[in-house]
Amino acid sequence: IKPIHPAGHIKTVPSGSTAHRVIVHTDLDCFYAQVEMIHNPELRDKPLGVQQKYLVVTCNYEARRLGIQKLMSVRDAKEKCPELVLVNGEDLTQYREMSYKVTELFEEFSPLVERLGFDENFVDITELVEKRLAQLQRDGCSKVSLSGHVYNNQTVNLHDDMHIRLVIGSQIAAEMREAMYNRLGLTGCAGVASNKLLSKLVSGTFKPNQQTVLLPESCQDLVGSLDHISKVPGIGYKTTKRLELLGLSSVRDLQTFSPVILAKELGVSMAQHIQKLSYGDDDSPVAASGPPQSLSDEDSFKKCSSEVEVKKKIEELLANLLDRISKDGRKPHTIRLTIRKFSSTNKWFSRESRQCPIPSHVIQKFGTGNSDVVAPLVGILMKLFRKMIKVEMPFHLTLLSVCFSNLKALPSLTKGSIGFYLMRSSPPSSSGKKMDDVPQVQVNSCSFI
DNA sequence: TGGGGTTAT
DNA sequence: ATAACCC
Numbered sequence: 178i179k180p181i182h183p184a185g186h187i188k189t190v191p192s193g194s195t196a197h198r199v200i201v202h203t204d205l206d207c208f209y210a211q212v213e214m215i216h217n218p219e220l221r222d223k224p225l226g227v228q229q230k231y232l233v234v235t236c237n238y239e240a241r242r243l244g245i246q247k248l249m250s251v252r253d254a255k256e257k258c259p260e261l262v263l264v265n266g267e268d269l270t271q272y273r274e275m276s277y278k279v280t281e282l283f284e285e286f287s288p289l290v291e292r293l294g295f296d297e298n299f300v301d302i303t304e305l306v307e308k309r310l311a312q313l314q315r316d317g318c319s320k321v322s323l324s325g326h327v328y329n330n331q332t333v334n335l336h337d338d339m340h341i342r343l344v345i346g347s348q349i350a351a352e353m354r355e356a357m358y359n360r361l362g363l364t365g366c367a368g369v370a371s372n373k374l375l376s377k378l379v380s381g382t383f384k385p386n387q388q389t390v391l392l393p394e395s396c397q398d399l400v401g402s403l404d405h406i407s408k409v410p411g412i413g414y415k416t417t418k419r420l421e422l423l424g425l426s427s428v429r430d431l432q433t434f435s436p437v438i439l440a441k442e443l444g445v446s447m448a449q450h451i452q453k454l455s456y457g458d459d460d461s462p463v464a465a466s467g468p469p470q471s472l473s474d475e476d477s478f479k480k481c482s483s484e485v486e487v488k489k490k491i492e493e494l495l496a497n498l499l500d501r502i503s504k505d506g507r508k509p510h511t512i513r514l515t516i517r518k519f520s521s522t523n524k525w526f527s528r529e530s531r532q533c534p535i536p537s538h539v540i541q542k543f544g545t546g547n548s549d550v551v552a553p554l555v556g557i558l559m560k561l562f563r564k565m566i567k568v569e570m571p572f573h574l575t576l577l578s579v580c581f582s583n584l585k586a587l588p589s590l591t592k593g594s595i596g597f598y599l600m601r602s603s604p605p606s607s608s609g610k611k612m613d614d615v616p617q618v619q620v621n622s623c624s625f626i
Numbered sequence: 627t628g629g630g631g632t633t634a635t
Numbered sequence: 636a637t638a639a640c641c642c
Contacts, residue, residue: 229627229628234629266629267629269630292631292632293641295631295642297641410640414639415640416639416640470631473630476629513636
């Protein structure tokens with residue numbers, strides 16, 4: 178490594194700068210199936226699928242070799258592979274818990290960890306990379322070795338500033354995956370690049386349990402390798418349809434399309450955003466997720482058509498949520514009920530919801546036993562229900578969901594207090610089993626106290 | 627198509 | 636409150 182300046186002065190990245198970032202994206206291999214196999218090792222060498230209702234939502238690689246795909250119907254899956262073992266994955270509790278263990282593990286590397294679903298994380302390791310680079314330069318060490326694959330098999334140039342940083346990033350990514358395996362028993366992929374979009378795209382290039390780094394010169398090859406605009410993260414179903422109406426289908430089509438006409442279709446903000454994405458350009462920061470913004474519980478079914486049935490389902494959902502919120506420790510200030518009505522046309526979208534503030538006298542009673550809070554909440558939820566459904570008319574629901582949001586910390590944990598700073602990554606647990614988490618929290622918190 | 631999540635309008 | 640996005 179050559180010193181950037183003759184005196185060996187280190188060029189640091191200004192805080193908040195978007196210029197020389199190193200981002201890791203991680204993606205666990207068939208996450209739900211992995212959790213089930215840890216839970217029951219007998220399943221390890223068998224083709225395994227995780228079932229929700231009549232769908233196989235994910236499966237292990239043994240099952241994939243036999244032709245099972247994600248989101249395949251149970252009927253098709255059994256037909257394709259009669260030996261397929263199915264476990265029910267409708268209760269997400271164990272997946273959610275393992276998911277947060279992974280995020281907390283990554284937070285030991287950098288506080289900037291952003292969750293994407295239960296099985297993906299972005300980690301901004303720019304500062305860690307700078308620290309290691311500085312240390313290497315002080316030591317006068319001239320060797321750094323890359324971990325994992327390089328996208329396109331591009332040659333690394335150790336005289337290139339960004340190449341060196343990305344190579345150090347690949348070592349850190351390897352350490353993160355090692356820690357994940359040693360401490361949690363989980364395998365997964367990682368991608369290292371200069372922004373979130375690119376790190377996510379590159380992490381999937383070598384698939385189970387491998388990692389890949391993208392060097393800047395191969396950026397256009399990466400985005401160009403996507404066979405359709407809908408494969409660009411951020412361009413979803415609706416936007417894809419509108420772009421197709423403009424005659425666009427490849428990433429190159431989008432790159433070279435008139436920005437003026439695109440802005441007329443999508444608005445200038447959205448137009449600029451997705452056209453930048455098409456070039457692999459993404460300046461969005463890794464936003465630390467922290468604890469969740471909302472907790473919800475839902476259930477789908479073929480048919481629910483009477484008020485007593487609705488009340489029963491709502492009570493079930495609420496009981497689960499109250500359990501979860503008491504473990505979280507925070508209090509919800511808003512409650513929402515969501516329904517999905519049956520309709521033969523347009524049947525997979527269109528949900529309706531109504532929400533309202535939770536009365537303050539109900540909020541107070543949240544931490545203390547659950548039972549004095551359920552009756553008023555069921556009352557509120559049934560009122561919300563009647564705002565959407567005229568109960569004297571026939572109705573046919575296929576989903577109910579209850580959501581707590583506007584979550585606020587306990588009154589005692591105000592901004593200036595010690596408790597606030599010790600609170601972050603693991604909320605006080607009623608079971609007290611997580612005492613081993615405390616030391617790592619303090620490592621991150623001490624400098625503030 | 628499940629059972630979750632987030633942010634923007 | 637809905638609509639879009641993500642897994």
